Amino acid sequence: MQKLTPQQCIILTGFTxxxxxxxxxxHQDLEKRLDREVQTxxxxxxxxxxECRSLYEEDFNRLMPE
Structure with missing residues (x-):
């Protein structure tokens, strides 16, 4: 089994x-995608x-095997 990359972790967090x-x-990636500071x-x-989920949906779908 392969470990997730940090980017994959970010996408899974944003989508789920x-x-x-x-x-x-x-948090850093979300602020970048929204182009603003995000309060926790x-x-x-x-x-x-x-709203966050929609920002990550396309990336999440690309994680799926072909």
């Missing part, structure tokens, strides 16, 4: 809402997490 890897990896309290809002 379940932390994989280091929180800092995800925002992650507790279902509407915000739905």
């Amino acid at each position: 809402g379940i932390l994989h890897g280091e929180f800092e990896w995800f 309290s925002e992650l507790g809002y279902p509407e915000f997490m739905a």
Whole structure:
């Protein structure tokens, strides 16, 4: 079995809402994708997490084997 890369952990976290890897990896990537600072309290809002999920959906789908 292969270990996940940090980028794969970030994508899984963004799409599922379940932390994989280091929180800092995800937080930094999310801020980059949104082009703004993200307060950790925002992650507790279902509407915000739905927005996050959509940001990672395409990358998540590309993780699937062909």
